[in-house]
């Protein structure tokens with residue numbers, strides 16, 4: 001049973017306390033025990049007081065005891081509350097650390113793309129969202145009070161056992177049974193029932209339809225206001241009915257628990273009354289046991305269950321996520337160094353790849369050799385697999401079959417950090433840091449001269465000062481246009497080249513620039529990265545003609561490969577697309 005509790009959400013939640021802060025956790029539990037025994041001592045002291053009054057003895061000792069216990073009961077509560085808040089904050093921080101580690105530590109990406117893990121991540125975060133229970137710093141003082149009540153109830157049940165062993169046991173079991181019987185009736189459980197969740201979704205949509213902007217035009221144009229409000233009211237009423245039905249279903253356990261509680265108390269208090277009438281129990285003992293018997297009621301199911309179970313529910317998810325994410329998002333990393341790679345070539349060797357989330361084959365037996373120091377442009381329509389190739393080259397996934405080789409060595413044999421340090425990449429969905437321009441260009445730090453030079457090469461030297469934060473959300477910050485952001489991202493790659501990266505990978509870094517802007521930027525990049533292995537990805541055929549090699553990709557296959565001049569031979573795909581797009585490019589130029 002102890003093992004089962006340890007593995008339960010509640011058991012694992014309690015296990016977090018000591019890991020988050022050992023001293024606070026020890027203090028927190030210690031105060032529970034101390035505050036828990038005080039009411040039993042209070043009952044004993046009350047008995048002593050009544051006895052002393054009855055026998056005309058000195059009242060000093062019982063009164064002092066009552067005073068000390070009373071002050072203790074009242075003064076320890078706020079101390080315990082503070083300890084609970086601090087411990088809750090520590091637990092929250094510890095759990096956040098676990099979640100961040102889970103997301104960040106796998107070297108690949110697959111774990112962040114799985115919808116089930118994304119759902120788990122959202123649910124795990126609930127420990128601090130206030131949806132299933134209050135944040136831990138607010139919850140822990142209440143949970144402490146709940147445990148203190150339980151400890152006090154047990155101590156008083158033990159005291160009642162000194163009257164009759166069965167009396168303490170009967171009261172303990174009667175009140176204890178409410179936890180089992182009423183567990184299901186807690187309100188938050190009702191909110192999780194499938195039909196309630198489903199109905200709430202309908203209600204929510206009906207509500208959004210009346211108040212949110214997207215539907216506002218149609219609601220007004222078609223005169224639907226009355227209909228929308230009525231629909232919401234009906235659905236809302238339906239939800240109330242379902243909630244009522246759900247709670248009705250739980251009435252039977254309520255009857256059972258009332259019966260048990262009444263029976264237990266009737267037997268014990270009946271026995272006390274009979275003994276009192278027959279004078280087989282003195283007044284002090286009567287007071288002591290009656291008070292303690294009432295105190296056992298602290299064991300009853302109540303708010304504590306909501307706080308405790310609600311807070312515990314997301315914890316297993318937090319603790320298990322790390323392992324699941326690691327299993328899903330890790331890529332293989334070897335020992336080899338990539339210090340000077342590539343010296344000869346990068347080769348996609350019969351690479352097949354399937355995204356783990358969809359099971360759809362994006363590449364099959366893909367072969368492509370990129371000579372070291374050359375520039376390669378990969379062009380192809382949307383969905384051809386260009387970004388997928390880029391991600392495989394950065395070793396964000398392991399190929400399903402085949403290998404990406406650098407100078408003949410499988411990337412999986414090379415130490416991941418060493419390979420990634422060689423690559424400067426700008427992806428389609430590059431990150432826009434809400435940080436100063438300087439950090440956007442050189443997140444890892446670089447001399448200002450290098451940062452300025454990179455910005456100049458990217459055609460972005462006048463957009464802002466290096467200290468300007470690139471977001472209006474901050475004092476003195478500024479917003480950039482889509483095209484300006486792309487130039488900043490390019491500057492980031494060019495800066496990395498200055499700092500020693502040997503492979504430059506640009507995945508549609510210029511999609512938001514006009515055709516002429518893209519052609520100009522590509523030419524600048526080729527100029528700035530001469531002698532490095534450069535891979536430019538674009539779906540525009542007309543802008544990459546100065547690359548040494550052009551690879552036309554479609555449906556995960558190389559359709560054509562060669563220099564611009566070679567590919568301009570009659571009948572080819574590249575030639576057709578180039579002429580089509582270039583003619584528009586020239587038209588645009590004439591218009592300007």
Ligand SMILES: Nc1ncnc2c1ncn2[C@@H]1O[C@H](COP(=O)(O)OP(=O)(O)OP(=O)(O)O)[C@@H](O)[C@H]1O
Nearest residue numbers: 113355357358362381382383384385386387388539
């Ligand atoms: N993370 C992902 N999970 C599942 N499938 C994906 C993922 N990313 C891309 N795909 C699928 O893989 C295929 C190739 O996508 P990819 O992004 O490599 O194309 P692309 O050539 O870069 O296209 P675009 O020009 O639109 O950027 C597409 O069918 C796409 O739906």
Ligand SMILES: [Mg+2]
Nearest residue numbers: 386387388428
């Ligand atoms: Mg892409």
